[in-house]
Amino acid sequence: MALLLPVIIGQLAINVIKQHNQEPRPYVVWLSQTDRQADQHFYQLDVAQRQQLIKRDLASNGAIPAWQQQHWLAQTDPAFPSGHTIFAATWALMAVSLLLARGKWLLSTVIVLWAAGVIISRLALGMHWPGDVFVSIMLALYLSMPSVYWLRGGFTGD
Structure with a gap:
């Protein structure tokens, strides 16, 4: 015990x-560099909406391996x-x-x-x-x- x-x-x-x-994770800040609104309001969204934003931002970036994308999608809580x-x-x-x-x-x-x-x-x-x-x-x-x-x-x- x-x-x-x-x-x-x-x-x-x-x-x-x-x-x-509501401190954003580093990957959230990095992904949201093209969408400042997403960064400012990210933690006011529910988990499904956060995951949608991440998916959208990852779709334009082919440099992130699929396993890491899945890890990011699974952990959308504050840093x-x-x-x-x-x-x-x-x-x-x-x-x-x-x-x-x-x-x-x-x-x-x-x-x-x-x-x-x-x-x-x-x-x-x-x-x-x-x-x-x-x-x-x-x-x-x-x-x-x-x-x-x-x-x-x-x-x-x-």
């Missing part, structure tokens, strides 16, 4: 923040903050903190590389801005450290 709680709280926090936020990043960073921070205390360097390295891959992919795929990722990592740190402290015996009162 001590490991799941920070992950669950993080995902809930992301959902609440995104409901009150800030990054749910994938907080998920990966929370697990990585907790796992590495606990594993390094036991001398598990190789497994810790693998976990850090996995989390870094997730985080870098969010930027490379045009899903998030660097600030989205940074704030999500800071939230992950804030959420994961009490659990790590508790699991390492920090709240025992000794």
Whole structure:
């Protein structure tokens, strides 16, 4: 439970923040450079209307692979903050903190590389801005450290 709680709280926090936020994803800004109205009103539209705007803008751009187009169409919610990043960073921070205390360097390295891959992919795929990722990592740190402290015996009162 001590490991799941920070992950669950993080995902809930992301959902609440995104409901009150309308920061466009980088790919939305890029696609809307030819249609400023789409950029200004994108998050006031429902999901189906957002997807239609993206499809329209992608139709004139053959440089984007089909798999990435499908990814963009599936994620039309606001950019800030990054749910994938907080998920990966929370697990990585907790796992590495606990594993390094036991001398598990190789497994810790693998976990850090996995989390870094997730985080870098969010930027490379045009899903998030660097600030989205940074704030999500800071939230992950804030959420994961009490659990790590508790699991390492920090709240025992000794």
